[in-house]
Amino acid sequence: MKVFVIDVENCNGCYTCQLVCKDEHVENDWSPIAKPQPDTGHFWLKMTEKTHGQVPKVKLEYVPQGCVHCDNAPCMKAAKNEAVYKRPDGLVLIDPEKSQGQKEIVEACPYHAVYWNEALQIPQKCTGCAHLVDEGKEPRCVEACPHECIKFGEESELADLIAKAEIMLPEVGAKPRVYYVNLPKLFVAGLVYDAQKDEIIENAKVSLTCKTTGAVLQATTDDFGDFWFKKLAAGNYGLTISAQGYETYEEAIIVDQSLNVGDIALQAVPLNN
Known part of the structure; x- marks a missing residue:
């Protein structure tokens, strides 16, 4: 099964991953995987930025964050009619037709990675660029990162990185498939x-x-x-x-x-x- 591994040590906050996510999904209909992302308000991949310390001892933290494609996904449990499903490759997707009107899917995500499309009345989030993966390509954020901070591949192939990685919010028990290496402390x-x-x-x-x-x-x-x-x-x-x-x-x-x-x-x- 597929996983993402994000090594933030070399991330300089260029926001390329966030921009190419917009480029791939705004005004593009990838049905049945996803409807177009709105121009504003949605960040299916969001670069979070935080300042640590006080001048002159300061470090900037940049962490790309989006859906973590949980094995025990709270959004899947909240959804009706199997509107949220996990593919055999591990990617968690929201069916844009079945999820119509199900705002509870947004509220169920402890990672705040699901957004509500007011115009279409559907929940939306990162798809892992499943439409590209199905063509044997990498997700746009992986392909575009100039410092190769974001990796996507088989769990077995990335086992060495996973062994020294950690997950976000382990206490919620969602079992995410997005791992982080060198998170700032x-x-x-x-x-x-x-x-x-x-x-x-x-x-x-x-x-x-x-x-x-x-x-x-x-x-x-x-x-x-x-x-x-x-x-x-x-x-x-x-x-x-x-x-x-x-x-x-x-x-x-x-x-x-x-x-x-x-x-x-x-x-x-x-x-x-």
Whole structure:
């Protein structure tokens, strides 16, 4: 069965995937797979953009999102008359004729990937470009991505990527067939400097201890005095900074979003007379 694997590490937010989805489906009738997508209001593939951190420690997150073609699809359960169905290749489709008037299909999707076409009175979503797949072609978003972030193929062929991937909203139990690699996580970053000299401190030892698990992460300040801890889970942490000739710095921090702890001044150890 087919799957999508999306590696967001190289995604630079060019929006090509979103644009070609529009190009393929707006004003094009691919019945019986799908009726035309409206000019506005629908994003069958939507590039979501989020800013993490605070200036100057900032990362931009770009994640292409659409229907995840669930094996246990909530929209299929909500539909009447088998208006939503799964093909043998794994793609979940909405029948544009049988789904007429069934707005509950839109409301059933926990991923908010189904849209209501007011003019046609039908629910619509990503089809995985099933009309192209049936011709032996790739979905438009896969074919057009300049950085090859989106892959589509047999589950067995993409097994190595799936093994290190994760799914969106695993808690809902929908069993999606769209996998994500290198999803952005939270980070903690900062800068360390000498309070008296007003100069950055290189090679300071920085530790971040998770209060829940006791796990300790280690980092060292770089040539600019910066340190980064990436791919963190939300929680309470203890930050410790030490450098030769300086007093140890300690701080408790709450990580519920990516955090720039700012410029941290270390005090030199007083010289003994």
